[in-house]
Amino acid sequence: MTAPQDTRTSAPTRKLTKGQIAVLALAALPMIAVGAGGAIGTYANAASVLHRKETALGVVAAGEGATLVAALVTIGVTMLGQAAPPTARLALWLLPITASVMGYAIAPTTSEAVVFGLTPLAMTASAEGTAFLARRIVAYRTDEDVEAQRRNAATLRRIAFHQARAERHPWKWVRKFSELTAWRLMGQLGRSDTALGSALTDVQNTRIVDGANTALAAMLSSSTPHPAATHPATRRPHRPATPADTATSSAPLPAPPATPALPAAPAPADGATPPADTTTDGKVVCYEPGTPQFVVRDLWLNLGHRPTEGQLVTALGDAGLPNSRAQAGKIRRQVEAENPKLPGPRAA
Incomplete structure (x- = not known):
């Protein structure tokens, strides 16, 4: 006994042209440069205050370095057609914010505190921009946005939970809260x-x-019937009527031959399925x-x-x-x- 063959085919993929590859590469290079510039700036700021290069290097590794790891994880799983893990997406924001707080704490003056706090955020912009570009490339080639599907699936699960709780929970205020929450989530379904x-x-x-x-059919159609047009070559010249014509026109016309009736199509049997x-x-x-x-x-x-x-x-x-x-x-x-x-x- 042979196993049934799967007739399903995978979705076709589109290839990037050389021009698209060149433009995407030129767009990704500034993002990488911005992230590298933020790391260098954070290192210089920490070294000028702490006067120890090893400590400054640790500050950069804890902030921009860890953010770079999270960005590489996000880009890697995106290129494989999978949704990025929530921890990696959260790390893209929490780690640079931690580095910003660290720079704000070690800054000697208020003006330098503002600069030290904003410098690590360059890595967040670089990581988010590169990850977004990678996700769009995958969506273009496969016609499937995995991240959008993940968000829609999560929204549908929450809607199903709140609808069930709105119908069966014993507490009235909980049912009311879940009903309102389900309506709010329905407005977010299918976004992006x-x-x-x-x-x-x-x-x-x-x-x-x-x-x-x-x-257009109502405007161009006419409900008033018009006589059929007669070609000029087929018109007969006008001549005065003769007694023979009068007698011929008063005579009754012969009846047209009867058309044989076509046999009716047999009705389908009871329970028969039409094609x-x-x-x-x-x-x-x-x-x-x-x-x-x-x-x-x-x-x-x-x-x-x-x-x-x-x-x-x-x-x-x-x-x-x-x-x-x-x-x-x-x-x-x-x-x-x-x-x-x-x-x-x-x-x-």
Whole structure:
């Protein structure tokens, strides 16, 4: 007995062009330089006050050095397509703040205290900027923002918890608090999620196109019937009517031959399932071969379940059609609406 093969395909990746690589490298170099400048400044400030290079080096290692470690961890896991651990994200801010407090404490004057306190924050800006740039590169190549997915998953878990507590907790004030908290969290759901924003934009664009189509059809259609136009060459010259014409026009016209009635289509048996390419009213939806709708429905029937966006992108690309994720999702929603009997999503 052979194990069933997995027909799922991984999401396609896009490669960076040479120009994009050059621009990203030029953008990352100033960030690294800012972080290095902050570390050098912190070292010089501590050495001028403590008069011991080893102690000043320890101050830099405890502040900027530890921040650099947290930044490298964040960048590394981001490039691997994973969410950064919360401790590393927290360390990017707490460690430079600790170094700032240390510099403020050892400063001999108030003006120097301000300078000593602000210098270590350069490492935070450098680490956050580089990590953000790495996350955007991964999101561009894979069309998946892992950090946004992590935030949405955490928000959904909190919403589910507060909704359950709002319904079943024995204390009234706790139920009220959880209900308000769930509503507040719903407003944060999907923030900074580019995939969700693209899907909502496609839905809105479809509605706008449908509304414009309806408005133009109402404006350009005419309810008053007009007589069919006659070509000038087929018009007969006018001549006075003769008695023969009068007799012919008064005679009754012969009845047209009867058209044989077509046999009615047999009704489907009870319990029979209509084919997958028929609508609810029995009309067959036909797509021209080579169109995106034909490719999507053909893939759908071959898989036996609702295809993912990655599979649609691959199929449309193999057929030489536009294969962006937004276009694939739009065509899938159209085919699903026009063919309600197609199989549903694949069971997890």
